[in-house]
Amino acid sequence: xxxxxxxxxxxxxxxxxxxxxxxxxxxxxxxxxxxxxxxxxxxxxxxxxxxxxxxxxxxxxxxxxxxxxxxxxxxxxxxxxxxxxxxxxxxxxxxxxxxxxxxxxxxxxxxxxxxxxxxxxxxxxxxxxxxxxxxxxxxxxxxxxxxxxxxxxxxxxxxxxxxxxxxxxxxxxxxxxxxxxxxxxxxxxxxxxxxxxxxxxxxxxxxxxxxxxxxxxxxxxxxxxxxxxxxxxxxxxxxxxxxxxxxxxxxxxxxxxxxxxxxxxxxxxxxxxxxxxxxxxxxxxxxxxxxxxxxxxxxxxxxxxxxxxxxxxxxxxxxxxxxxxxxxxxxxxxxxxxxxxxxxxxxxxxxxxxxxxxxxxxxxxxxxxxxxxxxxxxxxxxxxxxxxxxxxxxxxxxxxxxxxxxxxxxxxxxxx
Amino acid sequence: xxxxxxxxxxxxxxxxxxxxxxxxxxxxxxxxxxxxxxxxxxxxxxxxxxxxxxxxxxxxxxxxxxxxxxxxxxxxxxxxxxxxxxxxxxxxxxxxxxxxxxxxxxxxxxxxxxxxxxxxxxxxxxxxxxxxxxxxxxxxxxxxxxxxxxxxxxxxxxxxxxxxxxxxxxxxxxxxxxxxxxxxxxxxxxxxxxxxxxxxxxxxxxxxxxxxxxxxxxxxxxxxxxxxxxxxxxxxxxxxxxxxxxxxxxxxxxxxxxxxxxxxxxxxx
Ligand SMILES: Nc1ncnc2c1ncn2[C@@H]1O[C@H](COP(=O)(O)OP(=O)(O)OP(=O)(O)O)[C@@H](O)[C@H]1O
Ligand SMILES: [Mg+2]
Numbered sequence: 030x031x032x033x034x035x036x037x038x039x040x041x042x043x044x045x046x047x048x049x050x051x052x053x054x055x056x057x058x059x060x061x062x063x064x065x066x067x068x069x070x071x072x073x074x075x076x077x078x079x080x081x082x083x084x085x086x087x088x089x090x091x092x093x094x095x096x097x098x099x100x101x102x103x104x105x106x107x108x109x110x111x112x113x114x115x116x117x118x119x120x121x122x123x124x125x126x127x128x129x130x131x132x133x134x135x136x137x138x139x140x141x142x143x144x145x146x147x148x149x150x151x152x153x154x155x156x157x158x159x160x161x162x163x164x165x166x167x168x169x170x171x172x173x174x175x176x177x178x179x180x181x182x183x184x185x186x187x188x189x190x191x192x193x194x195x196x197x198x199x200x201x202x203x204x205x206x207x208x209x210x211x212x213x214x215x216x217x218x219x220x221x222x223x224x225x226x227x228x229x230x231x232x233x234x235x236x237x238x239x240x241x242x243x244x245x246x247x248x249x250x251x252x253x254x255x256x257x258x259x260x261x262x263x264x265x266x267x268x269x270x271x272x273x274x275x276x277x278x279x280x281x282x283x284x285x286x287x288x289x290x291x292x293x294x295x296x297x298x299x300x301x302x303x304x305x306x307x308x309x310x311x312x313x314x315x316x317x318x319x320x321x322x323x324x325x326x327x328x329x330x331x332x333x334x335x336x337x338x339x340x341x342x343x344x345x346x347x348x349x350x351x352x353x354x355x356x357x358x359x360x361x362x363x364x365x366x367x368x369x370x371x372x373x374x375x376x377x378x379x380x381x382x383x384x385x386x387x388x389x390x391x392x393x394x395x396x397x398x399x400x401x402x403x404x405x406x407x408x409x410x411x412x413x414x415x416x417x418x419x420x421x422x423x424x425x426x427x428x429x430x431x432x433x434x435x436x437x438x439x440x441x442x443x444x445x
Numbered sequence: 446x447x448x449x450x451x452x453x454x455x456x457x458x459x460x461x462x463x464x465x466x467x468x469x470x471x472x473x474x475x476x477x478x479x480x481x482x483x484x485x486x487x488x489x490x491x492x493x494x495x496x497x498x499x500x501x502x503x504x505x506x507x508x509x510x511x512x513x514x515x516x517x518x519x520x521x522x523x524x525x526x527x528x529x530x531x532x533x534x535x536x537x538x539x540x541x542x543x544x545x546x547x548x549x550x551x552x553x554x555x556x557x558x559x560x561x562x563x564x565x566x567x568x569x570x571x572x573x574x575x576x577x578x579x580x581x582x583x584x585x586x587x588x589x590x591x592x593x594x595x596x597x598x599x600x601x602x603x604x605x606x607x608x609x610x611x612x613x614x615x616x617x618x619x620x621x622x623x624x625x626x627x628x629x630x631x632x633x634x635x636x637x638x639x640x641x642x643x644x645x646x647x648x649x650x651x652x653x654x655x656x657x658x659x660x661x662x663x664x665x666x667x668x669x670x671x672x673x674x675x676x677x678x679x680x681x682x683x684x685x686x687x688x689x690x691x692x693x694x695x696x697x698x699x700x701x702x703x704x705x706x707x708x709x710x711x712x713x714x
Contacts, residue, residue: 277569284568285561292555295544304530304559304622424546
């Protein structure tokens, strides 16, 4: 047993390859994000009206900003579903909780505080309510969601996966309902009910510094409170939040916690027999995922400048899941691509294609109403033909290549 | 060590009057059993005798209907499996249960979870403590893989290893818990006689170099007789005999239990 075969001069260790792979994708992510910003800041304003119209129709920056919200949430869901292998059908709950946290501490909503509580906020002075700098709100909302994740998870994570899926689905339905009906809880208005919370405080990139900085003929907002049309500044900020979520996902994958999640995904019983505390590790996955859901909720609230409970419906959870599956469960980069593709398709691609189609052929088909049909079809097709997603994580890809190889070997054997 | 001298050394693990009931079926009936410190003992018995069930009680997967389990002096009855594992009870599985899509090194590192402390913030921030811990874990994992003789496969996915290497990886993984007691459930299943012979030496090496007590469930009598310092025989959930290899070989009840089964099995085939 101690006889060793001569050391094979192998290629680089897997960890090195993985690091290279990560670096390559991270560079692409940063490169595309910056190119996008340069494009919309400097190039688009100088284009002729024809190309401008085309971009406004097919690639408006507003829809890209919204897609970034989806990216943040999908990356969070990927921690739960892709890393730890726990099916969560109610992720919208965290999106909603994050949104309402922003609504509570970034608006005049708590007008009981008459003189207003301000902290590094870009909101106009002397208003009632709580006004906290939005970067801090992100952290607060993330923590609130992580905490909610633990509260929701503690009783449910003991369940076997199918039941877990059902219970999370329930929570995904209940929590938006609570917000919708939270107008009068023991005489206290928590959520403004169906009227929602609007407007939110304007946000700024930084709480101090010059209002704007001129580069060429573009004005880059620094401490200027951003209005609804300052989409390029918001784009830059949302990209940073997304980058943070990605960064956390990648880092956490590497350490002991990431390994524990993988082990649980692979074989829960064996993991527990190797000293991995199941509940604690699953709760950690839930909490980290929820934290990112909270970030997404705040970004969404800022993007819309409002929070409405009726936007947080079941379909959000399903679309998020579709994004994770389409992109490649467990692979952050794949999930980002999946999220961008589906979000763009849903908000812009399909409606735009529909109106082009209708005007071309004189028809009157309501294309956007087919979006769930199309999502469903995509999911079914993926399950049939490419279960591992568009960009599977290296591990899963390995299985596939291997399956092909062993098929081939079987054939060889048959012929021999 | 002889069987007699084993009685006097202190126990690494003690199971006292263990009973396990699955509905109407009593799978383990009042078994009392000790593993002396630094010894190699075997649990044998015909199929369905309750051996794996007994293992599962020791490792906390099942809570015994009655009885207590002590690891050293510590009562671990009813503790959760991960707690028991971290207290020093490592095991392998009758049907290999590796983390297939993790590399051999990662498999071993999973078992070091309870010996490492980095929290989420330290992992994300990649603090010095976390980096040191990762490096140490990686080195220790490599050490364990070298020890079982599959060091060169550290970066291969567990599912791609050969059957024999997978069995060794299971041992390396269990050893990474730095256990006081190592439970091996049918470790030679699927091995040919030469491999089994090598395995006997391997178990001795594990005991001597890793300073653990080893409990084996084993069907291969030649392995059992050569490796064990003491043997316990279960039949239909009951302990029917206990002693050194020679005692067991000549024990009429054991012969009867085995022959009885073999007879019916033989006629069934
Ligand atoms: N979870 C369970 N629920 C109900 N019955 C069980 C369970 N686990 C084991 N049993 C029963 O308990 C008895 C003992 O099974 P066990 O697996 O412990 O036997 P074993 O000695 O390990 O046998 P083998 O040599 O085949 O591995 C068997 O009759 C089995 O069917
Ligand atoms: Mg068994």
